[in-house]
Amino acid sequence: MIIRRALLSDARSIRDLAQELTIPRKSCVPNGLEGFVVPDVDGWKARIEGNKYFFVADTDRVSGFLACYTREHLRRFAAQDEVKRALLDDREVMAYLELLGVDRKYRRTGVANALEERLEEELYHDGFTHFHGIIAHAPLRNEASIRLHLKRGATLVRELSAYDGMVFGVYQKTIAAAKLRE
Secondary structure (H helix, E strand, C coil), rough: EEEEEEHHHHHHHHHHHHHHHCCCCCCCCCEECCCCCCCCCHHHCCCHHHCEEEEEEEEEEEEEEEEEEEHHHHHHHHHHHHHHHHHHHCCCCCCEEEEEECCCCCCCCCHHHHHHHHHHHHHHCCCCCEEEEEEEEEECHHHHHHHHHHHHCCCCEHHHHHHHHEEEEEEEEEEEHHHHHH
């Protein structure tokens, strides 16, 4: 498995994987991208273009992806999204992990950890000490994602209500190498 920056040519594969992982709010599936509105291929290209914090896990195909945005990149998408607007209002949020998706066949094989480790390396190299992310808390609680991020050292800093009754946990992760600097 290779963890690399996403390319514009990955947009269709990322869209397809995001569609597979998206679950409706009333789903019985315990984890996934709950209620996520999957962008079209051009929407994914817009998220990838100029974003050095968008990575894919490349096995023989895209088996996972991670999309993280700096405040500047996040502003492109904030106008139509109340969660992104709320995060931009929070001065602590300098880097935002929006999505981490792994093909169900590759779960529990280290793909998510490898993607997040690559993100931390790149953020640390660029002077970041921490990043934030959101995880669904209600109506469905994404326990797998919560466990992963707590195990990796993230802490819940607050909850955010949005999208007609959805509740998200806002998590903060201090980058391990940044802890050594303190």
